[in-house]
Amino acid sequence: MKFQQYIEKHSNQITLLTAILIIAGYLAKYALGSNVGYDVTLAVASIIAVIPIFIHAYQALKVKVISIELLVTIAVIGAFIIGEYNESAIVTFLFMFGGYLEKRTLSKTRESIKSLTEMAPTTALVVQDDGTTEEVDVDDVDEGDVVLVKTGASIPVDGKIVEGHGYTDESAVTGESKEISKQVDDSVFSGTIVSDGFLKVEATKVGDDTTFAKIIELVEDAQDTKSHAEKFIDRFSTYYTPAVLLLAIIVFLFSQDFKLAITVLVLGCPGALVIGAPVSNVAGIGNGAKRGILIKGGDAMDTFSKVDTFVFDKTGTLTKGNTAVSAVKNYSDDLDSVIALTAKVETLSDHPLGRAITTYATTKKLEYNALPIADNETTKGQGIAANVDGQEVLVGNQKLMQANNVAMTDQQVSDMKELQSHGSSVVLVAVKNQLQLILGVSDTIRPEIADELAALRKEGAKHLVMLTGDNAATANFVAEQIGIDEVHAELMPEDKVKFVKQFQKDGRRVAFVGDGINDSPSIATADIGIAMGSGTDVAIETSDVVLMQSNFAALVHAYGLAKRTVLNTKENIVIAVGVVAFLFIGLLLGFIYMASGMFVHEASILVVIFNAMRLIGFGKPTDEIGDVALEPAK
Template identity: 45%
Template structure:
């Protein structure tokens, strides 16, 4: 298809041809001085014209050109109106069609041409705007790689990206797009992950790191094991989610649609009554034109598409218009501690020995032997420290029983090993644990998570694990308040003392500690009963009940989880805390734009109605003002495509490796 064919079948060809015919008509009218009159119109036409204006009409070349302009611009409008009528729907196109055809019948060719021409321009503007606001989706599609270099039969082969097979080794060279989701098995490099996470600074990758399709290599050479191909890549899931979200209707849009189904017929009835009462056909036709709810109908979808597109470009996936509207009402945010306010990489910091016949490494050895069979996140730093100290467990313990909210019980070499808190000790009949409880409380006051270790009925020591507070956690909480969130609440299973230490350092408004998963659900429900619209930020596993109960469930670092991308109400693709206030701020901006657009649309209709009955507003002027209001609504929504103060201020910063609280350093070797 050449450029002319693309233009001819594009959005602007009808408006351009119609506009040229209108200009040619004016040129003939003024240059020929009316010399090219052709013939008198049929008698029924003359009668209609006399009834409307008191005089007959003649065909001139200028009138024929104006009629041709109306037919060119009005053909698709009438066709759309007929299609809508077939489905028993009275559309805006029908209002314009009746008005234009009526204008032709009474011989008012200029009004017919002007109305259809301006409406065609409006359609072209709407289409162009929706394409522009959907540009984020187009950009995502554009970054999808076309080719891949794989290793087959010991040789490099360049193939189409969709032909890569699971488990193949893909080579990613400097400047190339990553064609698959996968894991780096060799090499180092830096990848631009802006298309996935919205972060502009390249991320260093080495062996064992995860990479995503559509990211771009800025340096180095990587060998990647393909673990996700084609439609199973994170990029494909994002494209699918954004496409669905931009088409999903908000509650306000659904209301406007229902309103339009009654409003449009009401305009017909108003125009008919006005025509019958005043015996003025032109007045009735003018009312049809100015009553068009075009700006009202487009006011919501253009804002939603722009808002969701802006968010997607910044690595924030919002499930749809309904969730965008709800996010604008968020007044309370509940966050988990580990992995949200903290880095999520705890380290062993302290070993307190309580048994006189034990050494520090003995306590660590017994604890590691028991934790070798535990899936709890705090088991990892204990095992890592034991490996580093040379006392890593050999083999696995016998029975390992997790006690929810308290710790674990393990069988190690025929001995019962308890690791947990004071309630765990009490549950298993150990009553004299005051020394251990005192040591645990002191460690917790420093922001560390203590774990008491006992063998059979004897206390042997207390271990402490600490997680570094994220540097941007305090700024995130302050920004949420700036964005209109009333309170930020910490919901954690950790002890009260640890939670208070983290809360004090980050500026948390309210703390709920020592919570089980069902307790988090109850805390969210309690905030909702207090009238709050609650957003819950969690990992989707332990926090699943609370996430489901919250008005908005937020998944952080969702780039590595296809489930989170598909199911979370808001998925923050990167691991940047500042994306959270940005998403709330963007939602509020979008809803404000939606409200402004509704006011603009309704105010325009009211002003035109007053103008018609006061005199001075014709069909062409009415349509011009109407399309002007559509343009204003569109431009207002386009403001959402700009970054707000949160996204502008957000650049990825290097996090300090230093700890946020005293004693947050790993045990020395």
């Protein structure tokens, strides 16, 4: 075991020593005219270089795997038997040197992922009861502790600012390069950096529960999740490598040419084929990670690339989610009283429409918090019925009114349709079974959304669908503005799931894009679930793709990245298979030999790695994502 560890640790030095011995051998032959020195030196080089190769072969055989290293080891032994020390020395050196270059180049594909782990904070300044601070290990910080973060320091916890103000660099979490202004009550993420100012943060999540820790875990797990291509190659390699060994035996039996059989072993090594798909996968995931795009492994990448139908939630996805009361139709004698009752009922809800109404009441300085609520009932997909200050109040949509036999006049119906035709969601309010109020609540359409959806089509999206719980008029208004193909409105969460399943039955590959919380059933049902923004636990756990920035430029980039990654994987497979075919043809025609074949073999490994590394630079720089639409990669 110690010997094996020593060999592993000094593999680079062994490669260098082998190169020096090969050079010395050729100098002995051609400068000094010593064939004995040439043979002895190259034999020693072969023995030294084959030791680490043999160890790997032996370890693989222990778990019943016939590896590439076994083929090379047998080839070296065969070369010794026939006295081709130069062939064995060059083959082992090229194999070792190829491994060295492979590690060096592969490390570059992991740099963006490695940089994430290096940014994880290790200590925290915890504020004590007397106002002093104590530096502790980040694992010793508890929820509820207040930590001090100075300029230039990394925030060690997820939490809420309780004192101070400043700017934070959240690029490690969201991919957003612009500094974000932070004030008291704002939320902050672990792993982000205070670029200016100071903050005191009350910890809400610590250790492995922080968003940053979950991102690192997700990206690391994603690298181990294999694509369909990788799984196929794994199965293929299981049979391919023994087949090469069998082919070499057959060649020897028919030709009685031992050197030819050994050369078949060397040329048949499937190195580029084995590494081509994983390196593309890692490079693609790394590209996304440094832009705040988390793709859960090669399988998700492969499925995402085949998506032709994108299904969107409306509020907070196609729109900003910053809803506000934009119109008031009053049919009561005391408008302020009815708005106060409505606002009190909406304190029971966390819906964006409800928040808009409570904000509106607060802005009008209406006192509603002290109003007593005797009982309440929420009807999914309709609204809330409650007894507020001794009055029966209904707040919701037209379905709620109809269910409670609240009549609407022709004028009220006309007013409601007028608001809906202008893109407003409507909230109907009845007190004592009489309609008293219609509120129009508008949500701002994302300004970049039309261009980004057009870019999504250019990348290959065939159908763009909106599924929303909002009314049909509002949904159609938004769809017309941004270019949605198909709209289904007034849906409850289970209805959205039914539509997703129907699209799948129709043969479509479906991606559902939502906020990761209310839409989690649809996200889980779709072929690919995509959570826009938030970075919440639900988003990270239930979706296949998490966009830490809530913008569509990141969605377009992720979709394009998935397609380029899968294409890159296919390119690498073609290169690998093509090289093996070329080597065997060359062997048959007599212009490829053992050493030259190994050189081409190792070169092909580097070619597929460098091809995959092109994915690292795919798309525009991080600071441009979120500002402008991404252009398809040339």
